[in-house]
Amino acid sequence: MVGGAKVDVSKPEFSRQFQKDFETLLKWRRDVRRFKTDPLPEGALEHLLHLADLAPSVGNSQPWRIVVVEAPEKRAEVIASFEAENEEAAKHYNDDKAQLYRQLKLAGLKEAPVHLAVFSDDDPEQGYGLGRATMHETLAYSTVSMVHTFWLAARAEGIGVGWVSILDPDLVAKVLQVDASWRLVAYLCVGFPEEEHIDPELERARWQSRSPLETRLFRR
């Protein structure tokens, strides 16, 4: 109470060290496709899901619906969908690009100890529709924020995440018997990575390098 000044101790200030480490986290977050089969530590998944649940959502609607896929026969159906769609995708490339495509490892579904199917409810009661009258897709975008939060939180604990999108989303919804208003946003493989890299696998495999930000930045 010296000087009578009231100090608000609750509002956090983030240190320069935290800001630097956060940049390191962003640089080392990778889409992981090579997993160890070791299980996650007890409680780790639940902890990460609680952190991810802090993500922003339109109208505070929290539209994400998370399915932990455990049944081996359900996982097998998802893997079969990936293999079929991946083969279909390969057919659309020519010559060298087709050959390179087939060499890419695009999912770690067989090895990853945890599978999460993340859906977005297209018509949640929560939020009373606020903020999405002209941009209904902000519901799915909220769910993406939740997925991305999960991804970053996992990497901060040394846990890898791979986002698999080479799937038939309707088939996944059917296999998992979810509500008709749920739309698949992401299918995630989660586990400890076999290797860690600062550069994306698609860059190392010479599929696609990143390009400079300046090509994506405009002023009006």
Added chain:
Amino acid sequence: MVGGAKVDVSKPEFSRQFQKDFETLLKWRRDVRRFKTDPLPEGALEHLLHLADLAPSVGNSQPWRIVVVEAPEKRAEVIASFEAENEEAAKHYNDDKAQLYRQLKLAGLKEAPVHLAVFSDDDPEQGYGLGRATMHETLAYSTVSMVHTFWLAARAEGIGVGWVSILDPDLVAKVLQVDASWRLVAYLCVGFPEEEHIDPELERARWQSRSPLETRLFRR
């Protein structure tokens, strides 16, 4: 070289302190609608955009297209779109909820020193279409990851972000004269917040509280 062990110093390990501070960041990231008019420090916006550009993207396509909206007449057209759509939205609520809706402050467009319109290219060359044959919307989802990265990085530096979705997205695209393949994903207000809270404004205003994660979590 003691013992001949090779230590990989490049791969980062995140400390328990970092993990705790990251949780604090997630808890204190807010959708800000009350901004000071002070400009951002020199170089701050560019720094945050470079961090956001580290976001994941399908096939490494980096489909985000960022427009810094500076011209006062263009900002005025965006503000007019917000006001019209916000009034339209209010009409869809009854009695108490309509009254409460009209009291909510849902955007800080007039005060925020920086406006960013973030679009997603629906047909980028980069990435060679990898990963999006069955889920084309992963392009827009990649752009959401970029927006969310920007949001977190900004908060870590004490800078607030508000995502405005009560807009006519086609009108915003027209006002900003962007390519036909660009779709508006987010319109962001950026600046120093007037006040900081750990609870969402929609919760404080008794519009919508958060609900327990357990209601969104399923096993199959």
